[in-house]
Amino acid sequence: xxxxxxxxxxxxxxxxxxxxxxxxxxxxxxxxxxxxxxxxxxxxxxxxxxxxxxxxxxxxxxxxxxxxxxxxxxxxxxxxxxxxxxxxxxxxxxxxxxxxxxxxxxxxxxxxxxxxxxxxxxxxxxxxxxxxxxxxxxxxxxxxxxxxxxxxxxxxxxxxxxxxxxxxxxxxxxxxxxxxxxxxxxxxxxxxxxxxxxxxxxxxxxxx
Amino acid sequence: xxxxxxxxxxxxxxxxxxxxxxxxxxxxxxxxxxxxxxxxxxxxxxxxxxxxxxxxxxxxxxxxxxxxxxxxxxxxxxxxxxxxxxxxxxxxxxxxxxxxxxxxxxxxxxxxxxxxxxxxxxxxxxxxxxxxxxxxxxxxxxxxxxxxxxxxxxxxxxxxxxxxxxxxxxxxxxxxxxxxxxxxxxxxxxxxxxxxxxxxxxxxxxxx
DNA sequence: GTTAGAATCTAATAGGCATTAGAAAAATAA
DNA sequence: TTATTTTTCTAATGCCTATTAGATTCTAAC
Numbered sequence: 001x002x003x004x005x006x007x008x009x010x011x012x013x014x015x016x017x018x019x020x021x022x023x024x025x026x027x028x029x030x031x032x033x034x035x036x037x038x039x040x041x042x043x044x045x046x047x048x049x050x051x052x053x054x055x056x057x058x059x060x061x062x063x064x065x066x067x068x069x070x071x072x073x074x075x076x077x078x079x080x081x082x083x084x085x086x087x088x089x090x091x092x093x094x095x096x097x098x099x100x101x102x103x104x105x106x107x108x109x110x111x112x113x114x115x116x117x118x119x120x121x122x123x124x125x126x127x128x129x130x131x132x133x134x135x136x137x138x139x140x141x142x143x144x145x146x147x148x149x150x151x152x153x154x155x156x157x158x159x160x161x162x163x164x165x166x167x168x169x170x171x172x173x174x175x176x177x178x179x180x181x182x183x184x185x186x187x188x189x190x191x192x193x194x195x196x197x198x199x200x201x202x203x204x205x206x207x208x
Numbered sequence: 209x210x211x212x213x214x215x216x217x218x219x220x221x222x223x224x225x226x227x228x229x230x231x232x233x234x235x236x237x238x239x240x241x242x243x244x245x246x247x248x249x250x251x252x253x254x255x256x257x258x259x260x261x262x263x264x265x266x267x268x269x270x271x272x273x274x275x276x277x278x279x280x281x282x283x284x285x286x287x288x289x290x291x292x293x294x295x296x297x298x299x300x301x302x303x304x305x306x307x308x309x310x311x312x313x314x315x316x317x318x319x320x321x322x323x324x325x326x327x328x329x330x331x332x333x334x335x336x337x338x339x340x341x342x343x344x345x346x347x348x349x350x351x352x353x354x355x356x357x358x359x360x361x362x363x364x365x366x367x368x369x370x371x372x373x374x375x376x377x378x379x380x381x382x383x384x385x386x387x388x389x390x391x392x393x394x395x396x397x398x399x400x401x402x403x404x405x406x407x408x409x410x411x412x413x414x415x416x
Numbered sequence: 417g418t419t420a421g422a423a424t425c426t427a428a429t430a431g432g433c434a435t436t437a438g439a440a441a442a443a444t445a446a
Numbered sequence: 447t448t449a450t451t452t453t454t455c456t457a458a459t460g461c462c463t464a465t466t467a468g469a470t471t472c473t474a475a476c
Contacts, residue, residue, distance in 0.1 A: 017423080031330075032331070033241060033243060033330075033331040035241060035243040035244035036243035036244075036331070038462080038463070038464090039463085039464065039465090040462090040463085040464095048423090048424065048425085049424070049425055049426080050463095050464080050465090051424080051425065051426075051427090051464095051465080051466080051467095052423075052424045052425065054464090054465070054466075055422085055423060055424070056423095059464080059465080060464065060465090093411075119329075119330060119331065121327075121386055122239075122241075122327060122386070123240065123241040123244065123327065123331075150410075154412065155411055155412060156410050156411065156412070157410060157411065157412045158412075159404075160401065160404070160405065160410045161393075161397075161401060164393065164397075164398065164401050165401075165405065165410055167383070167384070167387055168380045168401075168402065168405060170383070171379055171380045171381075171382070171383025171384065171386070171387075172376050172379045172380045172383070173379075174379070174383055175375070175378070175379025175380070175382055175383050176375070176379065178329055178330070178379070179375055179379075185369075185372065189369075189372075190372065193368065193369060193372050193373075193376075194376065196367075196368070197368060197373065197376060197406065197409065198405065198409060198410060199409045199410060199411045200408075200409040200411060201405065201406060201407045201408040201409035202358075202364050202365060202368045202373055202406060202407060203301075203363055203364070203365065203407045203408060204362065204363060204364070204365045204366075225453085246432080246433070246434085247433085247434065247435090248432090248433085248434095256453095256454065256455085257454070257455055257456080258433095258434080258435090259435080259436080259437095259454080259455065259456075259457090260453075260454045260455065262434090262435070262436075263452090263453060263454070264453095267434080267435080268434065268435090
């Protein structure tokens with residue numbers, strides 16, 4: 001209780017190993033799903049035995065929670081980056097495009113973490129679901145605010161329910177991770193068509 | 209090898225039990241996912257022991273395959289019903305509405321079977337996935353044809369990719385099963401807004 | 417080189433799982 | 447009733463699982 005009050009540089013190997021474990025866990029969870037992913041497989045992908053994993057994470061659940069937290073943060077951050085690229089006083093159309101671009105980029109470019117979030121939506125223990133709820137809710141609120149902006153600006157038609165619209169867009173985006181294969185259409189192509197169709201519809205003007 | 213050539217009425221209890229088992233399996237699979245659904249739970253929901261299940265189904269995989277086959281057939285049939293309600297020479301817009309109504313009705317009104325299909329998309333053994341592929345493909349082809357009709361009629365804009373459009377709509381519909389709670393918005397409300405937004409967009413005419 | 421702590425491994429626990437073979441029971445037919 | 451077939455149960459198989467405690471090895475500071 002005297003000297004050595006300051007303990008600096010606890011840069012341990014531990015932290016790096018944690019990163020590797022989380023990455024491998026995301027990989028395995030996203031491909032196999034929570035239940036059928038085994039700690040043995042995750043550990044061995046990180047070059048260690050299953051038991052050693054418990055030095056870094058208290059349980060499989062805790063590991064999953066951390067993967068999912070990172071996933072949500074990553075999506076949220078990517079959206080924020082896109083928003084920051086806009087000028088101030090951006091109109092709703094630009095904001096929508098930025099949200100779509102951010103969410104889709106995050107999902108499709110780093111699928112390990114984000115696919116874990118999307119695929120394991122309902123199949124994860126309730127305790128995990130509960131732990132994630134606040135962050136999930138916070139991100140969803142941003143989308144709600146976006147729709148409110150659209151209504152406030154008078155861009156979104158009055159007879160379009162903005163809650164449903166939000167769920168339409170997000171469903172469309174999330175489902176992309178189910179079918180998207182890199183090498184096909186570019187993400188930009190998706191973003192532009194999604195924005196265009198949601199704003200203007202697929203129908204040619206002047207028809208009927 | 210003489211008389212008794214005709215064996216009629218093999219109406220056994222077996223067939224009814226199979227039905228019950230399939231229904232309960234759909235319920236459990238849809239809620240827990242393939243891997244974490246246990247045959248013990250399915251069997252006990254049908255009032256029997258896990259071992260007895262093997263009198264009716266050769267394996268867990270076979271059981272899952274049959275559930276999924278029924279699910280696809282159910283969705284496909286429901287869509288077909290909606291199409292039959294239309295007059296002959298229906299325009300693309302009506303067909304789109306019928307497809308959306310059929311698919312969504314099937315998904316949301318009988319969620320046990322259909323949610324199994326949607327939730328377990330990537331988390332099921334490859335053998336199961338392979339067994340289902342033909343029926344899945346056949347149903348998807350109907351949607352492709354719908355989009356081709358829209359293009360042929362000149363209703364869908366030239367700069368809208370019809371493959372992407374199909375994936376947008378289906379993603380939007382399928383994702384509904386993730387968030388939809390009976391008691392909220394009616395299915396008809398969803399159908400109408402989905403059709404409207406995909407055809408016309410959410411943007412008010414004349415803005416900008 | 418000694419020592420302390422960090423990181424990993426070994427080996428065991430306890431439990432769940434799908435699956436199977438044969439006994440038992442239930443339903444049906446004679 | 448008896449005989450036969452259909453259906454279910456029992457009990458065991460072997461395998462895989464998450465988790466734990468303690469021994470072991472590795473790392474870094476002195």
